Amino acid sequence: xxxxxxxxxxxxxxxxxxxxxxxxxxxxxxxxxxxxxxxxxxxxxxxxxxxxxxxxxxxxxxxxxxxxxxxxxxx
Numbered sequence: 547x548x549x550x551x552x553x554x555x556x557x558x559x560x561x562x563x564x565x566x567x568x569x570x571x572x573x574x575x576x577x578x579x580x581x582x583x584x585x586x587x588x589x590x591x592x593x594x595x596x597x598x599x600x601x602x603x604x605x606x607x608x609x610x611x612x613x614x615x616x617x618x619x620x621x
Contacts, residue, residue, distance in 0.1 A: 552603040564607060566600045576604035 564573040
């Protein structure tokens with residue numbers, strides 16, 4: 547896995563979903579907002595504690611995660 551500096555996973559925060567810097571905003575939320583047509587400026591205005599780099603890394607993480615292959619473990 548790539549060394550993500552802004553993406554965290556903690557089972558006690560949002561059920562372990564990938565979040566931005568341990569906060570209760572998930573990568574999925576950021577990607578969903580962008581897919582719905584929100585601009586980074588609009589997202590930053592709605593979530594003032596986020597930084598532009600958080601949005602960039604969330605998108606990069608989502609792209610990486612989609613490309614990752616999961617292979618079944620055969621017993």
